[in-house]
Amino acid sequence: MEEPKFIVSELYKGRVKIKFYPKFHQYWVSVDGQPFKRKTGVTTIIGIKDKSKPLSVWQQQITADYLINLIEQKKKIDIDMALEAVVQCDVQREEAADIGKEIHEWIEFYIKNKLKIPGFENVPNIPKFPEAITGINSFLEWEKKHKIKFISTEQIVYSLEHDFVGIEDFVMESAKGLNDGDFKSSNGLYNSVRMQTAAYAKARMEAGGKKSKGRWAVRLSKHSEEEYIKKEERKREIRRAIARIKGQVAKDYPMKPYQVFEAKFLDDDKSFFKRDFEAFLHCKAFRGWDLETDQFYKGDNW
Numbered sequence: 001m002e003e004p005k006f007i008v009s010e011l012y013k014g015r016v017k018i019k020f021y022p023k024f025h026q027y028w029v030s031v032d033g034q035p036f037k038r039k040t041g042v043t044t045i046i047g048i049k050d051k052s053k054p055l056s057v058w059q060q061q062i063t064a065d066y067l068i069n070l071i072e073q074k075k076k077i078d079i080d081m082a083l084e085a086v087v088q089c090d091v092q093r094e095e096a097a098d099i100g101k102e103i104h105e106w107i108e109f110y111i112k113n114k115l116k117i118p119g120f121e122n123v124p125n126i127p128k129f130p131e132a133i134t135g136i137n138s139f140l141e142w143e144k145k146h147k148i149k150f151i152s153t154e155q156i157v158y159s160l161e162h163d164f165v166g167i168e169d170f171v172m173e174s175a176k177g178l179n180d181g182d183f184k185s186s187n188g189l190y191n192s193v194r195m196q197t198a199a200y201a202k203a204r205m206e207a208g209g210k211k212s213k214g215r216w217a218v219r220l221s222k223h224s225e226e227e228y229i230k231k232e233e234r235k236r237e238i239r240r241a242i243a244r245i246k247g248q249v250a251k252d253y254p255m256k257p258y259q260v261f262e263a264k265f266l267d268d269d270k271s272f273f274k275r276d277f278e279a280f281l282h283c284k285a286f287r288g289w290d291l292e293t294d295q296f297y298k299g300d301n302w
Contacts, residue, residue, distance in 0.1 A: 009156040011207045018156055018165065027165040029158060039158070040287075042166035042199045046192050046280065048287040054190075059089045061234050100185030100220035102127055103135040103260075107183070107220075111153045111170060131224055131260045138261035139218075146174040157203035164284060168200040176265065177213030180204065184219045187228065188256075193217040194266055195283060198276035214267035225258040 006019040006028075019028040019036060028036040066088045070077055106127065112120035126136050142148075151171040158165045169182045180201040182193055197215040205211060221228065232255050243250035267273055293302045 007156070011156075011158055012160060013208075016158055016160065016207075018158055020156055020167070027156075027158075029165060031160065039163065039165045042164055042196055042280075045164060045199075045284045045287050046195050048283050048290060049192055049195075057235060057238075060238050061231060062088045064234060064238055098185055098222050099129070099131050099224060099260075100135075100222045103132050103139075103220045104183050104185055106132070106136055107139055108153065111150050114150050115153065131221065135220055135260040142218075142261070142263050146176070149173040151178070155204070157200055157207065159199075159203040159206050161206060162202075162281065162284065164199060164203065166196075166200055166203070168204060171204065171209075172216075178210050179214050179216055180212050181216035181218060184217060185222055186219055187222055187231075189217055189219050189262065189264055194272070194276040195280040197266060198273055199280045201273070202277050212273070214265060215273070217264045217266055219259075219262040219264075221258070221260045225260075228258045229255075 005023070006021045009018045009020070010016065011018065015032055017030045017036075020026070021028075025041070027039045027041055029039045030036045063085045066085045067077065067081075070081060075081070106124065109120055110123050113123050126133055149172060151173060152168075153170045155168045155171065156165070157168050168180060170180075172179050172181065180197055182197050182200070184193060194215075194217075197217065201212040201215060223231065236252060239252075240250040266276075291297065295302055
């Protein structure tokens with residue numbers, strides 16, 4: 001059997017060696033010549049944060065869309081169809097198009113071209129759909145406005161002090177100084193990106209990198225404007241139905257304008273970095289506690 005391919009990085013003047021296996025998204029770290037040990041990535045650590053509310057709302061939408069579509073086709077809903085409705089979130093997660101991912105791939109190639117990385121000499125044409133054209137042009141305008149010069153991309157970072165590892169999307173010089181940043185393909189910016197960027201920046205600086213003057217979160221929409229509006233309207237319908245069933249009055253919140261590209265500077269207040277990194281460390285501690293006391297892994301010995 002062929003051994004899985006991995007990428008090797010060295011940090012802390014060679015004290016730390018890291019093997020990253022892209023296929024499995026695994027990190028193995030050796031410190032001072034010791035045997036390689038698997039280490040936990042930043043995104044896995046942050047995953048301990050509760051995301052059940054937005055996930056449950058999304059599952060409600062997917063299930064409702066599936067059943068309503070069957071009703072509109074005048075199909076009789078049987079037990080099998082009801083069960084299919086329940087698992088549509090898993091089916092659609094695998095099949096759904098992600099325009100943000102396509103935009104990100106172009107931007108990633110563009111940055112590597114700027115950094116003169118071998119194999120990225122010719123920037124591909126912009127994908128021929130409106131959101132890609134708008135998103136990429138917005139990215140280029142943001143780059144020009146803030147006088148951005150990219151320093152690195154997809155850089156592996158590791159903290160010796162706190163023992164976590166990850167891949168930082170980009171480091172750049174801008175009008176605001178040296179900045180760390182992360183790309184997100186999503187329909188909204190969530191506060192977990194604050195912990196993620198703080199962890200990456202902290203690890204990078206700990207290994208001898210220049211001091212960060214702030215962090216950026218760059219969001220690329222997963223959906224088209226039409227899909228976004230449809231999903232937001234369905235969300236309202238479900239919220240009203242739940243309120244009606246509970247005998248409550250539904251609250252209609254303003255729909256946020258559609259944006260295919262969004263860039264947010266996270267450090268207008270200099271105290272935010274410390275706050276966000278401390279929150280990350282709490283997540284790390286909580287995840288460690290959870291693994292040590294999880295009955296699924298520990299049985300009765302918890």
